[in-house]
Amino acid sequence: MKTLVTNIGQLVNTGDTVGQLHISTDQAFVIEDGFIGWVGDVTNAPKTETIIDAQGRVCIPGFVDSHSHLIFAGARHQEFSHRMAGEAYQAGGIKSTVSATRGATDQELRENAAKLVAELHASGITHFEIKSGYGLDLETEIRSLAIASEFTEDVTFLGAHVVPEGVARADYLNLVTGPMLDQATGLAKWIDVFCDDGAFTVEESRMVLEAGIAKGLRPRMHSNQLKNIGGIALAVELECASVDHCTDLSQADIDLLAQSSTVATFVPGAEFSTRASYPDVRPVIAAGVTVAIATDCNPGSSFTTSMPFCIAVAVRELHFSVDQALWAATKGGARALENELGSLAVGSRADFALLDAKSYIDLAYRPGVPIVSATYVAGQKVFERTSN
Numbered sequence: 393m394k395t396l397v398t399n400i401g402q403l404v405n406t407g408d409t410v411g412q413l414h415i416s417t418d419q420a421f422v423i424e425d426g427f428i429g430w431v432g433d434v435t436n437a438p439k440t441e442t443i444i445d446a447q448g449r450v451c452i453p454g455f456v457d458s459h460s461h462l463i464f465a466g467a468r469h470q471e472f473s474h475r476m477a478g479e480a481y482q483a484g485g486i487k488s489t490v491s492a493t494r495g496a497t498d499q500e501l502r503e504n505a506a507k508l509v510a511e512l513h514a515s516g517i518t519h520f521e522i523k524s525g526y527g528l529d530l531e532t533e534i535r536s537l538a539i540a541s542e543f544t545e546d547v548t549f550l551g552a553h554v555v556p557e558g559v560a561r562a563d564y565l566n567l568v569t570g571p572m573l574d575q576a577t578g579l580a581k582w583i584d585v586f587c588d589d590g591a592f593t594v595e596e597s598r599m600v601l602e603a604g605i606a607k608g609l610r611p612r613m614h615s616n617q618l619k620n621i622g623g624i625a626l627a628v629e630l631e632c633a634s635v636d637h638c639t640d641l642s643q644a645d646i647d648l649l650a651q652s653s654t655v656a657t658f659v660p661g662a663e664f665s666t667r668a669s670y671p672d673v674r675p676v677i678a679a680g681v682t683v684a685i686a687t688d689c690n691p692g693s694s695f696t697t698s699m700p701f702c703i704a705v706a707v708r709e710l711h712f713s714v715d716q717a718l719w720a721a722t723k724g725g726a727r728a729l730e731n732e733l734g735s736l737a738v739g740s741r742a743d744f745a746l747l748d749a750k751s752y753i754d755l756a757y758r759p760g761v762p763i764v765s766a767t768y769v770a771g772q773k774v775f776e777r778t779s780n
């Protein structure tokens with residue numbers, strides 16, 4: 393079946409390099425069996441069985457969210473309020489979500505994740521990764537991964553989020569790199585570790601990632617969020633697909649990343665919600681590092697599912713240009729997940745969002761305004777805003 397998407401006010405496509413966008417006002421495209429079959433001048437558009445009339449709206453590639461923690465129960469309202477009143481964010485806060493998650497049924501975890509996935513779609517996200525990491529015992533980590541795999545093929549084993557209450561550090565590392573990993577292998581594609589102050593050291597992180605790599609998982613890392621303890625060199629050495637947070641990067645870290653294929657993923661929602669200082673992305677992009685923006689949706693440090701919010705903060709506070717931010721939230725996210733999503737080129741999956749806007753610049757220029765009006769995954773509508 394072929395569908396023509398036409399009457400597009402502004403079609404935004406992504407190029408290969410950070411910040412490269414192709415903008416046109418007279419183009420249409422054809423969806424063929426869920427993929428882009430044709431893109432071109434509207435006057436040359438082929439005849440199709442059906443039409444999607446964009447009604448002059450902006451069309452962008454769907455956002456690719458390469459970092460989320462959607463499998464959890466409970467919430468941390470008080471912790472957030474206290475932080476806004478001046479308390480510091482600590483990795484240990486994770487433990488309160490762990491108790492709630494262990495006590496939740498599969499159905500409760502699934503329903504919470506489904507609600508958040510609907511929110512991702514409403515923010516224009518068409519593909520996303522989900523991590524475990526709030527179980528921290530064998531049973532709950534494995535059921536978290538199984539539930540995550542109901543929503544995405546990009547499932548990440550984050551047993552090494554923190555050492556849980558009541559377990560000796562060495563014993564927990566043995567569990568994460570042994571029996572837990574053995575069962576995670578059939579469910580997860582990625583292995584992740586929180587390499588930071590209050591979580592895991594660089595040497596412990598190496599053990600975790602190397603164990604996962606030996607079992608065929610691809611590595612990615614949380615690093616340089618709370619303190620720079622040297623995680624970037626490990627990420628680059630192990631050829632991690634992505635190193636995420638990057639709140640505190642030294643020039644040496646930037647130089648290492650620039651010589652590697654590891655993506656630096658920024659999560660502005662986390663700095664916002666923990667009242668941390670924002671990183672400056674300008675020297676990172678100037679050095680030639682590939683960058684992504686992700687929501688990091690989780691109940692502790694970044695409880696947002698809104699990619700437009702993350703883009704607006706990235707532009708205002710991290711000094712992304714609007715073009716760089718849009719690229720980082722689409723093509724950059726795809727690079728961080730080692731896939732080919734994030735563009736509307738012929739052959740790509742037909743993942744796109746329609747914006748009720750005159751220009752994609754409204755993503756940052758109109759912060760907090762719900763301009764995403766419809767979202768399509770593989771040519772199928774997964775979200776439509778009925779009123780603003």
Ligand code: NIG
Nearest residue numbers: 486586614662688690692693
């Ligand atoms: O990505 N940094 C580590 N993990 C999460 C936060 C987890 C939590 O506070 O619950 C993050 O920000």
Ligand code: FE
Nearest residue numbers: 459461614688
């Ligand atoms: Fe995270």
